[in-house]
Amino acid sequence: MRPEALFTYFADIESLPGVGKRNRQAFERLAGGRLVDMIFHIPSSAIDRRYHPKVMEAAAGSIATIDIEVITHKPAPNKRAPYKVICQDETGFLTLVFFHARADWLRKQLPEGERRVISGRLEHFQDQVQITHPDYMVAPDNVDELPLMEPIYPMTAGLSAKVFRKALGGALDNIPDLPEWHDDSLMGRENWPAFKPSLLSLHRPENADVITPESLPRRRLAYDELLATQLATAIVRERTRRKKGRSLKGNGNIRRQILAALPYALTGDQETALGEIISDLEGDRSMLRLMQGDVGSGKTIVALLAMAAAVEAGAQAAILAPTEILARQHLESIAPLAEGAGLRVALLTGRNKGKPRQALLDTLKAGEFDILIGTHAIIQDDVEFKDLGFAVIDEQHRFGVQQRLTLSSKAVNGIDVLGMTATPIPRTLTLTLYGDMDVSRIQEKPPGRQPIDTRVISNERLMDVLGGVERAVKSGAQVYWVCPLVEESEMLDLAAAEDRYKALQKVFGDQVGLVHGKMKGVDKDAVMAKFQSGEISILVATTVIEVGVNVPEATIMVIEHAERFGLAQLHQLRGRVGRGSGKSTCLLVRAEHVGEVARSRLKIMRESEDGFLIAEEDLRLRGSGEILGTRQSGMPDFKLVDFAAHGDLIEMARDDARLIVSKDMELMSERGKALRHLLYLFERDEGIRLMQSG
Structure with missing residues (x-):
């Protein structure tokens, strides 16, 4: 049974202010449907609004919070021109600029002759001091609504940051304290705050440093998540090991x-x-x-x-x-x-x-x-x-x-x-x-495995790629052609693959086959069998399909929009060629303009075939979330751990978990009972279920 102290954490989000039937789906898409999902959706950065200058002393380009008096409204003369509100303090004038704004709403928010506290990015434009679309405009009596240190959260369509923060505030006000599950000696050595204060300092930061992975509250919460995972696996391991195994001694x-x-x-x-x-x-x-x-x-x-x-x-x-x-x-x-x-x-x-x-x-x-x-x-x-x-x-x-x-x-x-x-x-x-x-x-490759010649090519040269494939097919080669991942949408993946399939059919006729995740198993196998037997020369596939056939004759792998893939996935796909005695090539076709991370990824692919080195680089470049390609059912979902920053905590958590299990396997001591809260909180309670099932 989940401990009673956690009931509030797992309550439905509809009990929170601002959450209703209409926007519930957006909340669920972003974080989940329970309070615990909300509080573990942590900010990625923060905006510091503590800079409080006078108008004429404010630095250009800064985020400034300024007390002003509203002087006059200047409605837009036409649809393309901005609506302006002229304000002032004792040092000079500040113009607030709005595009496509509703005049009635602005007059209500900024009545002439009244004082307001304004916060936003301040700019100097044609000798005027101005803020375009201020982030906050509040009456002096409501200045508490303006966060001086504003956490910024990853958001989703259909949900405003303001509505999310309001609901999150309700969640944080409701959750109770939990018993401390860490040793006093560890807490003292690491100087960590307790669990709930750590959460509150992330969501209501006093400065931007609190949100970084290196801060004490964030490290404490990451350690909680790691210990929950390590403790669950340690319990499973110990239960499995304590079961008397059997000695399977064969004669060879x-x-x-x-x-x-x-x-x-x-x-x-x-x-x-x-x-x-x-x-x-x-x-x-x-x-x-x-x-x-x-x-x-x-x-x-x-x-x-x-x-x-x-x-x-x-x-x-x-x-x-x-x-x-x-x-x-x-x-x-x-x-x-x-x-x-x-x-x-x-x-x-x-x-x-x-x-x-x-x-x-x-x-x-x-x-x-x-x-x-x-x-x-x-x-x-x-x-x-x-x-x-x-x-x-x-x-x-x-x-x-x-x-x-x-x-x-x-x-x-x-x-x-x-x-x-x-x-x-x-x-x-x-x-x-x-x-x-x-x-x-x-880590060693068996003898006979050929190195794979990996090249990165701009998709402007797709016709050259097609020409090369045509020559290779004429000489008897077989080709995998993998179509791009389109925003995680299986239907769009499928459309991209079908378009490429039709285009290749015009050149190669019935030598082209198509496999994708929506096909029935029998149909998929039929196409695979044709490719394996050499009846077809080109296999077009989406990424949702495991291109898991072993076809030693396949020597060319074309991956379109390679910049959209993670390193681990690119490496897995490349490994489908180079299995026979023939020389193999992998062509990574990229968009004309790609970002820095994608460029680094493709460079690593070109330079190395060592999967373990590639995996370490993948982790460094993009964190743990998608290290194994698409999300997998058996993978724990880490919300608070940054593997690049918290690597030192992993072995610490593993050692702690093994010590706990060796001393208190059933988690019956005072600390053990507190640790049960930890396992249930992070939904790593397989270990407890296993203890109860024997």
């Missing part, structure tokens, strides 16, 4: 057959990762390990050898993939080697229906399949194994803790879990997202 026979069938030897990194996994499998505590490896680094073969070890020991194994395309790709790469060594492999996706599905489930339950590959369909209630002992979760960041626990519950005698990700993740984020897992990294 199946592994030897698979290794003998491989056309190459494992790299040093693959050997190391496999050794770590086998050691975990053979131990008697449950394994929880993450294998990180760049696109094409050979994670799948390591996973297959680990599954073979589990089967040698008499258990079944499963691979859970986030999409059907990835599940089928695993089947295609694993099945020939596995079946050659006598392993029985099956595929289960949402497309398995009716009697064939039931027959597959019966066979699985009878223990007649050794390895099951599939999508979320694997974790449905009616899927039963005879003896599941080892699970591999591909693209680990797509799945939440809950899904991992559901899969684990299908094992009768304990389970070992290996997460895999092809998204290189910076070390700070690995610690944060996967604090509950041991990590193996594969």
